[in-house]
Amino acid sequence: MGDQIDDTDRTSAGQPEHVGPIGEPPMAQPQLTPQPQQAPQQEYAADQPADQSFSHTAGQPVDSPARPPQPQQSYSQYQPYQPYQPYQQVPPTQANAQFPQQAPTTAAYQNPVYPVYPAQLQGTPYPYQPYPSGQYPYSPQPVPPYQQVPPYQQVPPYQPALPYQPYPPQPFAQTQQPAWIPQRVLTYAQQVRRAVDREARLVLFYCVVMTAIALVASMTIIAILTLKGMPTTEIYSDALQNRMSGVVSLVALVGCAVYLGFRRPHDPLWKGLPHELRLEITGRGQRAHRMMTPVVFLVAIMLILGASSVYTFILEPALDWMAGLFGAKPDTAMDSIDASMGTLAMVLYAGFFGPIMEELLFRGLVMPALAKYGKVFSIVTSAVMFGFFHTDLLQGAYAILVGLVLGYIATEYGLVWSIVLHITNNFVFSDLLSHLLAVMPQDAQNIVGYGFTIAVGVGSLLYLILRFSRIREYMKAHRSPQGTVAACWSSPWFLVFLVLSFLVACATGFTSA
Numbered sequence: 001m002g003d004q005i006d007d008t009d010r011t012s013a014g015q016p017e018h019v020g021p022i023g024e025p026p027m028a029q030p031q032l033t034p035q036p037q038q039a040p041q042q043e044y045a046a047d048q049p050a051d052q053s054f055s056h057t058a059g060q061p062v063d064s065p066a067r068p069p070q071p072q073q074s075y076s077q078y079q080p081y082q083p084y085q086p087y088q089q090v091p092p093t094q095a096n097a098q099f100p101q102q103a104p105t106t107a108a109y110q111n112p113v114y115p116v117y118p119a120q121l122q123g124t125p126y127p128y129q130p131y132p133s134g135q136y137p138y139s140p141q142p143v144p145p146y147q148q149v150p151p152y153q154q155v156p157p158y159q160p161a162l163p164y165q166p167y168p169p170q171p172f173a174q175t176q177q178p179a180w181i182p183q184r185v186l187t188y189a190q191q192v193r194r195a196v197d198r199e200a201r202l203v204l205f206y207c208v209v210m211t212a213i214a215l216v217a218s219m220t221i222i223a224i225l226t227l228k229g230m231p232t233t234e235i236y237s238d239a240l241q242n243r244m245s246g247v248v249s250l251v252a253l254v255g256c257a258v259y260l261g262f263r264r265p266h267d268p269l270w271k272g273l274p275h276e277l278r279l280e281i282t283g284r285g286q287r288a289h290r291m292m293t294p295v296v297f298l299v300a301i302m303l304i305l306g307a308s309s310v311y312t313f314i315l316e317p318a319l320d321w322m323a324g325l326f327g328a329k330p331d332t333a334m335d336s337i338d339a340s341m342g343t344l345a346m347v348l349y350a351g352f353f354g355p356i357m358e359e360l361l362f363r364g365l366v367m368p369a370l371a372k373y374g375k376v377f378s379i380v381t382s383a384v385m386f387g388f389f390h391t392d393l394l395q396g397a398y399a400i401l402v403g404l405v406l407g408y409i410a411t412e413y414g415l416v417w418s419i420v421l422h423i424t425n426n427f428v429f430s431d432l433l434s435h436l437l438a439v440m441p442q443d444a445q446n447i448v449g450y451g452f453t454i455a456v457g458v459g460s461l462l463y464l465i466l467r468f469s470r471i472r473e474y475m476k477a478h479r480s481p482q483g484t485v486a487a488c489w490s491s492p493w494f495l496v497f498l499v500l501s502f503l504v505a506c507a508t509g510f511t512s513a
Helices: 002-013 039-047 092-098 188-227 238-262 273-281 294-325 333-339 344-373 375-389 393-412 415-438 442-466 468-477 484-488 492-508
Strands: 328-330 510-512
Touching (some): 188 238, 188 344, 188 492, 273 344, 273 415, 294 328, 294 393, 294 415, 294 442, 344 415, 415 442, 442 468
């Protein structure tokens, strides 16, 4: 046992320093060189028993088959570290001298040899057919005769140009216009306000022109009568004023017609209105889409007369009660019109020419201009303007109700029929009926007048009740977008027109009791 330990120590002492312990991988080893065998190693090999080997892990002998003796190799000593030498680039001339290149030989570029296939694999050749000569005979084209070149003509000598004369400047107007003018984008509410303001200005200026012309005409008539020597008391009497009112109204109406005529180039609706009226008279109108029937005409008359029932039994007593609270008496325009209906001028004005101009203005210009915002909106707005246009509290409220009926007729059946209804109401039921009642006794006048008014009022009320569902469906089908009414009642010119008309009606509609 002691001999084995000594041998083990001796064997371990013979290993180089870089070899690790048994069972671990060796470290990087230098290159091995064969050395001559030494005597101690041979003796050690001879003393080692042939049937025993040592474990690499525990150092105990284990049984293993006999192995042939292996030649022993000795390790050279570890060479010392050589310092790094920097790389030196070899010059091109030296590189060419050390590694000469040989020129390629002609054997490297020999022509390739293609294989020769048998005749049965090559196929039959395409038969050659020579082009038949003489089939298309040659026809030479005739050569044109030689034309002699004209002799050379000498160019005339150079003529100097005229001296430079500057072009005389021409005066012209220089207008600088921008290449692109930005356009303002309006909201829906702004569009409604602009449209309503435009129509309100038209009606307001119509009223101003009519009032101014009527005032000038009245002053002219008074001046003429004064120059003729008529007494002042007679000039300002009620009888003469009633006779003058018809003439003054006709003169003012002519002036308003001239005013609308001047606006024709600026208003496309007014420009196309005569043509539309001609089409409606012939039954081919473009605005209306329904045919008028006798039943519809009679119902429209009944509704207009039903509005007069509201005037007689509701509006007039209410206004009398309100005026009595302030110690005043209402003085409406209806009273002056009734007093002056005996004159021809007033009959022509109130019965024919007045209704025609009012329908052309409100149902021919105002209502179509607002129709794109809704039929119901245009009918109601034009009716409100029509009522305030009369500058009278009672007559204005009555005109709003009548304007609703006339607006519906003009929208659905045509402007011509609204004119006919307006003339029928003013001339037939306001003039002829009043003259028929005037020839009756007072009791008969009251019975016939009030009885007729009550009858048409009850009939109108029943008709509206029975047709309420259809009226609601019509209003729902032609309803305006949300915000249209609010935009209308916030229009500046529309509010100015309403306020001025109301102030004039209050100022001229009452007298002291």
